[in-house]
Amino acid sequence: MRVGANVQQGQTVFVNSQIEHAPLARAITRAAYSAGARYVDVHYRDQHVRKAMIELGPDEALTYEPDWVKTLAESSTGQAQIATTGDPEPDLLSDLDGERVGRARMKGITEIYRQQLVDRSVNWTIVASPNAGWAEKVFGEPDLERLWEAVAACTRLDEPDPVAAWRDHMQRLEARGAKLTELRLDALHYRGPGTDFRIGLLDNARWMSALFRTRDGVEYVPNMPTEEVFTTPDSRRAEGTIRSSRPLALNGEVIEGLRLTVSDGKIVEVDADRGAGIVRGQLENDERAPYFGEVALVDGTSRVGQTGITFFDTLFDENATCHIAYGFGIPEVFDGEPGEGMNVATVHTDFMVGGPELEVDGITTDGKVVPILREDAWQLPE
Amino acid sequence: MRVGANVQQGQTVFVNSQIEHAPLARAITRAAYSAGARYVDVHYRDQHVRKAMIELGPDEALTYEPDWVKTLAESSTGQAQIATTGDPEPDLLSDLDGERVGRARMKGITEIYRQQLVDRSVNWTIVASPNAGWAEKVFGEPDLERLWEAVAACTRLDEPDPVAAWRDHMQRLEARGAKLTELRLDALHYRGPGTDFRIGLLDNARWMSALFRTRDGVEYVPNMPTEEVFTTPDSRRAEGTIRSSRPLALNGEVIEGLRLTVSDGKIVEVDADRGAGIVRGQLENDERAPYFGEVALVDGTSRVGQTGITFFDTLFDENATCHIAYGFGIPEVFDGEPGEGMNVATVHTDFMVGGPELEVDGITTDGKVVPILREDAWQLPE
Numbered sequence: 100m101r102v103g104a105n106v107q108q109g110q111t112v113f114v115n116s117q118i119e120h121a122p123l124a125r126a127i128t129r130a131a132y133s134a135g136a137r138y139v140d141v142h143y144r145d146q147h148v149r150k151a152m153i154e155l156g157p158d159e160a161l162t163y164e165p166d167w168v169k170t171l172a173e174s175s176t177g178q179a180q181i182a183t184t185g186d187p188e189p190d191l192l193s194d195l196d197g198e199r200v201g202r203a204r205m206k207g208i209t210e211i212y213r214q215q216l217v218d219r220s221v222n223w224t225i226v227a228s229p230n231a232g233w234a235e236k237v238f239g240e241p242d243l244e245r246l247w248e249a250v251a252a253c254t255r256l257d258e259p260d261p262v263a264a265w266r267d268h269m270q271r272l273e274a275r276g277a278k279l280t281e282l283r284l285d286a287l288h289y290r291g292p293g294t295d296f297r298i299g300l301l302d303n304a305r306w307m308s309a310l311f312r313t314r315d316g317v318e319y320v321p322n323m324p325t326e327e328v329f330t331t332p333d334s335r336r337a338e339g340t341i342r343s344s345r346p347l348a349l350n351g352e353v354i355e356g357l358r359l360t361v362s363d364g365k366i367v368e369v370d371a372d373r374g375a376g377i378v379r380g381q382l383e384n385d386e387r388a389p390y391f392g393e394v395a396l397v398d399g400t401s402r403v404g405q406t407g408i409t410f411f412d413t414l415f416d417e418n419a420t421c422h423i424a425y426g427f428g429i430p431e432v433f434d435g436e437p438g439e440g441m442n443v444a445t446v447h448t449d450f451m452v453g454g455p456e457l458e459v460d461g462i463t464t465d466g467k468v469v470p471i472l473r474e475d476a477w478q479l480p481e
Numbered sequence: 482m483r484v485g486a487n488v489q490q491g492q493t494v495f496v497n498s499q500i501e502h503a504p505l506a507r508a509i510t511r512a513a514y515s516a517g518a519r520y521v522d523v524h525y526r527d528q529h530v531r532k533a534m535i536e537l538g539p540d541e542a543l544t545y546e547p548d549w550v551k552t553l554a555e556s557s558t559g560q561a562q563i564a565t566t567g568d569p570e571p572d573l574l575s576d577l578d579g580e581r582v583g584r585a586r587m588k589g590i591t592e593i594y595r596q597q598l599v600d601r602s603v604n605w606t607i608v609a610s611p612n613a614g615w616a617e618k619v620f621g622e623p624d625l626e627r628l629w630e631a632v633a634a635c636t637r638l639d640e641p642d643p644v645a646a647w648r649d650h651m652q653r654l655e656a657r658g659a660k661l662t663e664l665r666l667d668a669l670h671y672r673g674p675g676t677d678f679r680i681g682l683l684d685n686a687r688w689m690s691a692l693f694r695t696r697d698g699v700e701y702v703p704n705m706p707t708e709e710v711f712t713t714p715d716s717r718r719a720e721g722t723i724r725s726s727r728p729l730a731l732n733g734e735v736i737e738g739l740r741l742t743v744s745d746g747k748i749v750e751v752d753a754d755r756g757a758g759i760v761r762g763q764l765e766n767d768e769r770a771p772y773f774g775e776v777a778l779v780d781g782t783s784r785v786g787q788t789g790i791t792f793f794d795t796l797f798d799e800n801a802t803c804h805i806a807y808g809f810g811i812p813e814v815f816d817g818e819p820g821e822g823m824n825v826a827t828v829h830t831d832f833m834v835g836g837p838e839l840e841v842d843g844i845t846t847d848g849k850v851v852p853i854l855r856e857d858a859w860q861l862p863e
Contacts, residue, residue, distance in 0.1 A: 111547075118500045118525055125529040132537035138545050139534065143500055143525040147507040152521065155514035163520050165493075167553035174548055 100134040102265040103224030104179045105319040108135035110222075111178040113171075118143045119187040120228035127181055136179070142171075146191050153192065153199050161203040172211040177315075180223035184414050186348060187232030193352045193374075200350050201380015206445045213445070217430045217437075219312070222319040225414055226254070236411050253324040253403045253415060269320065271481075272308030276328040278479055279306035279396075282469060284461040286336070287394055289421075291457035293342025293358060298394060298423075299333035301440040304432045306330045311431055324403055326418040329395035331428035334442035337364045337391055344420065345451040348411045352377050357450055365389045366425060378448075382425070387444040393424035397453060399475030413449050420453025421472070482516040484647040485606030486561045487701040490517035492604075493560040495553075500525045501569040502610035509563055518561070524553075528573050535574065535581050543585040554593040559697075562605035566796050568730060569614030575734045575756075582732050583762015591827045599812045599819075601694070604701040607796055608636070618793050635706040635785045635797060651702065653863075654690030658710040660861055661688035661778075664851060666843040668718070669776055671803075673839035675724025675740060680776060680805075681715035683822040686814045688712045693813055706785055708800040711777035713810035716824035719746045719773055726802065727833040730793045734759050739832055747771045748807060760830075764807070769826035775806035779835060781857030795831050802835025803854070 100106050112131040116124040121143070128139045152160050192200050215221045227250045231241035238245060251257050258264035289296040309325040312318050343357035356372030366389040369378050382389045397404065397420050404419040426448055428441035454475065461469040470478040482488050494513040498506040503525070510521045534542050574582050597603045609632045613623035620627060633639050640646035671678040691707035694700050725739035738754030748771040751760050764771045779786065779802050786801040808830055810823035836857065843851040852860040 118503050121500050121527060121529070125527065125533065128530050128533040129537060132533055132542075137539055138542045138547070139530065139538070140547055141527060141530045143527065145503060145507065145523060145525065147503070148510050148521065148523045151507065151510040151514055155511060156521070157519055160514075160520045165520070165522055165553075166556055167549045170552040171547075171549035 100130050101262055103226060103320050103323050104181050104222050105317055106131055106134045106136055106179045107222070107317060109137050111138045111140060111174075112136045113175055113178060113180045114139060114141040115180070115182040116141065116143055116228065117183070117187065118145050119230045119232065120183040120185065123183055123226075123228040127183075131181075146186070146188060149203070150192055150195065153195050153203050161199060162206070164205045164207050168205060168208050169211065172208050175212070176215060176218075176220045178221060180221050182223070182225045183228040184225055184412055185228045185230055185233045186236075186412065187230045189233070189236050189348050189353055189411050192350060197352070197374070197376025198380050200352065201377055201383065204384060204445070206384070209445045213427060219314045219431065222313050222317045224319060224321050224323055226323050227412065227414060233412070237408060249406050249408055252406060253418075255402070265320070269308055269310045272325070272328055273310055275477070275479075275481065276306040276308050278481070279328060279461075282461060282463065284469070285464040286462040287332075288460045288462055288468075289341070289452060289457060291342070291344070291452070291454070294340060294452055294457065296339035296341045296361065296452075297337070298391060299336025300330060301333045301438065303434070303438055304330045304441075305434070307432055322414055322418070324415065324418050326397045326401035326403055327395040327422070329393055329429065329432075331430075331432045331437070331441050332391050332394050333440040334387075334390040334392065334428065335364045335440060337361050341423070341452055343450045343452060344454045344457065345409060345416050346411060347416075347450045348413060349374070349377050349381075349448060353411060354378060364391070381446050381448060385445050387442055388426055388446050390425065390442045390444065391423060392426045392428040392442045392444065392447055393422075393449065395422045395449070396459065396471060397421050398472060398477040399455075400477070404475070416451055417449045420451050421457065421459065422449045422451045422453065424449040482512050483644055485608060485702050485705045486563050486604050487699055488513055488516045488518055488561045489604070489699060491519050493520045493522060493556070494518045495557055495560060495562045496521060496523040497562070497564040498523065498525055498610065499565070499569065500527050501612045501614065502565040502567065505565055505608075505610040509565075513563075528568070528570060531585070532574055532577065535577050535585050543581060544588070546587045546589050550587060550590050551593065554590050557594070558597060558600075558602045560603060562603050564605070564607045565610040566607055566794055567610045567612055567615045568618075568794065569612045571615070571618050571730050571735055571793050574732060579734070579756070579758025580762050582734065583759055583765065586766060586827070588766065588827045595809060595827070601696045601813065604695050604699045606701060606703050606705055608705050609794065609796060615794070619790060631788050631790055634788060635800075637784070647702070651690055651692045654707070654710055655692055657859070657861075657863065658688040658690050660863070661710060661843075664843055665846065666851070667846040668844040670842045670844055670850075671723070671834060671839060673724070673726070673834070673836070676722060676834055676839065678721035678723045678743065678834075679719070680773060681718025682712060683715045683820065685816070685820055686712045686823075687816070689814055704796055704800070706797065706800050708779045708783035708785055709777040709804070711775055711811065711814075713812075713814045713819070713823050714773050714776050715822040716769075716772040716774065716810065717746045717822060719743050723805070723834055725832045725834060726836045726839065727791060727798050728793060729798075729832045730795060731756070731759050731763075731830060735793060736760060746773070763828050763830060767827050769824055770808055770828045772807065772824045772826065773805060774808045774810040774824045774826065774829055775831065777804050777831070778841065778853060779803050780854060780859040781837075782859070786857070798833055799831045802833050803839065803841065804831045804833045804835065806831040
């Protein structure tokens with residue numbers, strides 16, 4: 100309520116949860132009213148309903164966008180949003196046709212939400228809702244208490260004053276972002292097992308932490324946990340090969356050993372030990388999906404990384420280590436209008452490229468190499 | 482799919498369920514796609530979210546109607562709807578202010594759905610979703626299997642061919658309704674413990690079973706189970722006292738020993754052993770709420786009545802025995818336009834007045850008395 104969505108007096112709070120997150124959604128609802136919400140509008144989704152649609156529905160169902168979903172999306176403007184994550188059945192869709200899974204999206208609705216990001220008109224956050232199925236995926240047994248402990252550690256709920264701990268943490272990341280911005284890097288160079296990748300940066304894009312501000316000046320933290328500093332890269336300049344270093348949970352399936360080949364800024368080849376079809380399906384969503392929208396740097400001080408746990412949930416796993424996203428760029432990093440370099444697409448998917456074996460260098464406009472990460476340690480002065 | 486909503490090829494099917502009904506909602510979704518639905522739109526509601534609103538929300542939240550809910554209601558026209566019932570926590574709201582509980586309604590939205598009833602533009606049904614909480618309320622222990630057996634018996638799922646059994650059953654009730662219509666009764670007279678009640682009937686209103694037809698000719702059965710024949714009474718003529726013979730589950734609370742005093746067609750006094758405030762709150766919703774909209778007759782052959790179980794769910798309990806509703810009338814009983822006698826209101830609440838001690842007579846226009854029910858037995862030739 101105070102750090103994540105930072106709910107303001109009189110706002111409507113939209114809560115988006117899987118039905119298995121009901122205990123947390125209910126707690127959020129009560130807290131939101133106590134924080135002064137004028138109305139709390141909880142929307143539950145059910146992956147089994149989605150599975151039935153993909154498996155048994157007609158082709159037109161996959162891309163159908165009900166009018167009410169559009170009305171709902173539009174009414175978020177100026178309001179607060181809290182989404183919960185933590186998939187109770189991460190492998191649920193794995194026996195379906197990957198191409199149909201990838202195609203099942205509401206592009207028009209995504210566009211409305213994307214525009215709200217560009218306009219910075221919603222204070223929103225994503226938090227985790229531990230549940231038995233997710234715990235089973237993470238630990239091999241439904242140890243819900245252990246998962247709650249891990250989530251609490253990652254989100255600083257184990258601190259005596261979690262709100263104060265979050266304020267300190269965000270200031271540290273803000274300072275790290277400011278330092279990177281000062282360097283005015285022209286590119287990043289990633290080297291590691293299966294990875295030799297260079298991506299251009301934009302001179303009008305800042306590095307920032309996930310301390311966001313709406314156009315009305317409401318500070319919010321859209322991801323809890325967050326450990327990253329990130330920017331929107333130049334979507335026209337990227338080259339090389341990438342091997343993802345952690346499993347990626349996407350659309351109810353887990354993609355393992357993802358390998359991408361990139362040429363002229365574009366992902367031209369997708370391979371994986373498992374689940375490559377899901378990624379290929381996403382990249383076919385629109386012309387700009389196979390271009391990059393985000394580069395994010397995370398070092399070994401990450402609370403998520405320190406747990407040593409693979410959460411099979413992007414919100415956590417992306418904060419354990421460095422990550423890169425294909426799809427739309429993050430407009431918050433630009434002070435004015437994003438220029439041509441920022442990618443605009445209907446997807447945004449983060450995957451992890453990090454860990455102690457990864458070396459990340461910054462390259463300045465005059466070709467100077469600035470080491471940023473070595474053996475998971477931050478190389479710049481803090 | 483075939484008897485209740487009778488889903489037609491290419492229809493959107495709206496499913497409205499509490500989150501605890503997810504197993505059934507999922508099964509409905511799969512069956513609906515297999516029956517040719519173009520899209521299945523499942524909406525889950527959560528009574529705990531509603532409770533938080535009533536308990537902690539500002540006054541304006543109680544009657545707030547989000548735009549998307551209006552859009553959703555309007556898009557039901559011409560489509561199919563399936564609602565599930567079976568309250569997992571029927572006493573959940575009982576510690577709240579009854580007046581606030583009664584006030585927490587979306588009147589504009591109710592009006593849209595009411596207009597769809599008048600226009601006969603939606604093929605819809607309500608079915609039960611047994612769950613542990615409901616079983617606990619019914620049996621004093623969460624015996625889910627026993628509740629499923631009772632529900633299966635009431636809904637003829639224990640027949641070798643349930644669809645054929647339903648067709649027979651509905652024809653029997655249709656014949657009973659036709660016979661009552663032929664009598665052209667002017668009024669009904671109820672006599673029993675605490676009840677001495679006379680209510681006028683309308684000469685342009687038929688008695689019918691719950692075999693409904695949309696304006697497009699799609700036959701559907703809106704209640705499963707259904708055991709009643711019913712009509713819309715003359716809301717201008719009702720007089721006497723009524724004592725409800727069974728508990729009434731309403732808005733998450735259970736009302737017991739409901740007693741009504743009626744004068745000039747209007748409920749002028751409400752008393753109860755428990756929960757009277759809920760009914761009083763409803764009757765204050767609008768000027769016409771305290772007038773009557775339905776009289777329904779059920780005899781001892783009712784499968785629901787034969788279980789001997791109080792289900793604490795109106796769909797079942799109203800079909801165990803005779804019932805009466807205050808609030809809006811049922812437009813389906815009129816061949817042309819409903820005349821002035823049909824009540825129009827934003828509520829429709831059935832309560833039970835029946836059982837072996839109740840005697841129901843029909844009164845013809847020339848004052849002749851026609852016995853209809855004695856000791857739970859149907860007195861008219863069948």
